[in-house]
Amino acid sequence: MALLDLLATSPAWLLTTTALLGLMVGSFLNVVIHRLPLMMQRDWRSQCAEYLEQPELAPADEPIGLARPRSRCPHCGHAIGALENVPILSYLWLRGKCSGCGARISPRYPVIEAITAVLSMAVAWHFGFGWPLAGGLLLTWALIALTVIDFDHQLLPDSITLTLLWLGLALNLGGLYTDLASAVIGAMAGYLSLWSIYWLFKLATGKEGMGFGDFKLLAMLGAWMGWQALPVIILLSSAVGAVIGIGLIVLRGRDRNIPIPFGPYLAIAGWIAFLWGEPITQAYLQLTGISR
Numbered sequence: 001m002a003l004l005d006l007l008a009t010s011p012a013w014l015l016t017t018t019a020l021l022g023l024m025v026g027s028f029l030n031v032v033i034h035r036l037p038l039m040m041q042r043d044w045r046s047q048c049a050e051y052l053e054q055p056e057l058a059p060a061d062e063p064i065g066l067a068r069p070r071s072r073c074p075h076c077g078h079a080i081g082a083l084e085n086v087p088i089l090s091y092l093w094l095r096g097k098c099s100g101c102g103a104r105i106s107p108r109y110p111v112i113e114a115i116t117a118v119l120s121m122a123v124a125w126h127f128g129f130g131w132p133l134a135g136g137l138l139l140t141w142a143l144i145a146l147t148v149i150d151f152d153h154q155l156l157p158d159s160i161t162l163t164l165l166w167l168g169l170a171l172n173l174g175g176l177y178t179d180l181a182s183a184v185i186g187a188m189a190g191y192l193s194l195w196s197i198y199w200l201f202k203l204a205t206g207k208e209g210m211g212f213g214d215f216k217l218l219a220m221l222g223a224w225m226g227w228q229a230l231p232v233i234i235l236l237s238s239a240v241g242a243v244i245g246i247g248l249i250v251l252r253g254r255d256r257n258i259p260i261p262f263g264p265y266l267a268i269a270g271w272i273a274f275l276w277g278e279p280i281t282q283a284y285l286q287l288t289g290i291s292r
Contacts, residue, residue: 008129018124019117023087026116033148076101087113126275143267150263156213168223178226186222191215221270236269
């Protein structure tokens, strides 16, 4: 109880605790980002083999989950010990190399841990201690995982989007972030808006402009923030997408014909709107003179 009182009364303690928690969760998110798509691929392969009544072409040698087996070096199979798995510090101590074979460890792992800590602190600073902070942290961590998974695999797992959609509706039963009616309408409008754009684009061009996971992601954000947040999320996602897309083309020479997933832009825009959506909307209305 004393710790809870300290977190509720001391911003410094709250931010420090949230940062440490964010670092640990960021380490776990690295596991989710790597393993969840593999788990889904294995599940799909198993289902296809079962449907076709054929043995699996390449059965998995070892069952894989989010908790087991222990993390290993992909080059030499060295099992990563507890001291080698301390967020950021272990990477610096090992100088970005495997202690078993000296292979390079991707700097993306500490980057994701650091980003998770920083964004968690931003949520703590915005909401303060309480239930809105707890829900906001869960949403933030889910959006980080979805962003990286979609960027890597063009995939938005239902296990995250649909779970968070229902959680958003449940939290708003008590009006934690918006009233229940706005949350329900937000979920429906979020899904149907992108679904309509998808079919209009497909009928006009014969091509698929986005995936069904994008519909579910926007529905999830609508369930958390209400339908009122959807316009600013869509506008922000377009702006974020333009900036990042142009940057990828200029800096990395990305082929313009290679599809760039829309999910990361929706996730980034949704997180911004979650914290600052109302001030952004008001500033836009004042800038355009609509509020006068």
